[in-house]
Amino acid sequence: MVAGDAIPGSLTGAPGDAARGRAIVLDRQRGLCLLCHAGPFPEERFQGDLAPSLAGAGARLSEGQLRLRMVDGRRLNPDTIMPAYFSTEGLRHVGRAWQDRRLLTAEEIEDVVAFLATLRD
Template sequence: MSPAALALLLTLAAPAASAQEPLRPYTVSGDAIATSLTGRPGDAARGRAIVANRSVGLCLLCHSGPIPEERFQGTLAPSLAGAGARWSEGQLRLRIVDGPRLNPDTIMPAYYRITGLQHVARPFVGKTVLTAEQVEDVVAYLVTLKE
């Protein structure tokens, strides 16, 4: 799937989450964002629901993961199984917030960035895919995936 096709699919399938929430500042240090975007830990159960939801995170469009009830998981990106063993909480946070910062060729969208994006539908300009709280929930879930 081309990056343009994926961008269109994400635009059509995922509502912009933070229309009313201002972007919270964060600091990138190396390959991580060490501190929570919300100042508190996320909820792993809510994070799992976001990862599994094909209308919110769309993670399973490209990734597979230890969510057996979800059929037709992606094979374009690495499995989420073991993500918590491969990366620290801060590394996972940066990968979700702004994955293209680490890999400019990735087809994974920046879930919490609003500038420097391409192929953004007009109603979604200036809005993030996930809220800060949703990012923290997904991070909390991925950190639990040790195997």
Template sequence: MVALTLAGVLMTAPSAGEEALTYAVEGDAIMQPLTGERGDPERGAALLSDRHRSLCTLCHSGPFPDPHLHGTLAPDLTGVGERLSEGQIRLRVVDMGRLVPNTIMPSYYRVAYEEGQRVSAAWRGKPILTGADIEDIVAYLVTLKG
């Protein structure tokens, strides 16, 4: 039973099989989609609200379901699509540490593993989210205009 549960967790791990692709940072933005195409805002909304995969609502609040579960450690994302460009949002999700070195926000697409860190073998060298996941989240966040 434990083996089946573990297998299920590994199969649903967001990016256990994907290596991070290269991307170009221009100023405070990543202008081009990580996957070569724009994401789907509906999938992005669902993923952003999934506290077990994206973790976004652990720290952020916004116009998402279950407001009683929203965090207050990070900025409210209401209107983020008005304040930031698509490329700026993309860089913040990919690697906020490039802009704010001491941020508590994880770098969702930057692989940060050094020898001696306690990281599961399934996750070593892998990003937290896939490029497609990030593009879906970006596509949703740019719709938040008010």
């Protein structure tokens, strides 16, 4: 599954939908991305500054690199504050409602990856 700093293949075997991915990224209840990240979303107020901007993410990182960061960024940085959106193992400080639950489904991960890959500047 993991090859170097990436997960090269789709988690579902199919490409994601960028429009659905954008909706997840902007959803402050589901994706929670804008709590830490800013990006090219002028309609969204109060974007985060704790993590790198999402602007140009698709130019900086391959789909596989984006996928690994979404699935479990701890594989690259054990001290990351980014949630492991598709892992339930080895997590600390997890609320009872979220124990043993993935934050996003495989399809949702692929949707977000598809959207982030479109952010080229």
